[in-house]
Amino acid sequence: EGADWTETRVGTNAIGTALAEAAPVELLAGEHFEQGQHPWYCTASPVHDPRTGDLLGVIDVSGPALTLHPAIGALVETGRRLAESELWRHHQQGLDRLRRTAEPVVAGAGGPALLVDDDGWVAHSAGIVPGARIAAPVEGRILAVPGLGACLPERLTEGWLVRPADTARRVRLDLELGHAPLLRMRSGDVGWVRTVTPRHAGILVQLRTAGPAGLSAEALSRALYGDAEHLVTVRAEVSRLRRLLGAIVDTRPYRLAAGVDLSVHKGLEVGG
DNA sequence: ATAAACTCTGGAGTTCGCGA
């Protein structure tokens, strides 16, 4: 850890040159820039992220030049392929998990839609035959998707629902306050129910009261606790709430997302 | 003079662990 084998630091060497060229490199003895490495052979192959193509690192085998075996190159290349195939397998498992958890949302979207991960890899589709990948979704930014046209990505608990912007629906929330507050959500034809903690219910009530202007962490702390001494707690609670509800709650400042209509029932006092 | 690069800072998000 801390060693620097970049070309700019030590000149031509298998690790640094493989990083610079993003290609396999084999150097023997005097092919190294540094004289101190002349007794060495070095064989390196760069590892790329199979999802993004990003250069992740290098697998390198180095040793005394006289011990160079003809199979070293194949060994390094095999290691590189194993690493990348393992990364790809992990990626596929992530898409499978996403498909299992969010498929009902796509199925009930009532029109063409895609379920994609944070990098735009398609886990599931309805009403369209997509490629393997679309542009990475960004909150609130229109995406051009072949076959779907302009789409507005919608954050789910995991992944994104992508469908034509003009069909993005309003989200209706019915919050039933009580011992175990219940949140009923409905977006278009899709509905689901979640229990939320009293504190989270309190946050939702305060955000609804604040309206589109929203609340800073300090203001939300004052609203919930009566003082501004609970900023860290407020951030943590909103973070958990957003993990539970996704893009229902926006930040900077904290507020209900555009298109979210929250109604509160039973009228019990909760969370300040 | 201007743009680019760098540094600093504060707000926000996340994770983890503790106590009730």
Add this chain to the structure above:
DNA sequence: TCGCGAACTCCAGAGTTTAT
């Protein structure tokens, strides 16, 4: 299980420095 907060990371914007 819930509420809380410490400790960390991340990010964006402002300010400063450097290169052209």
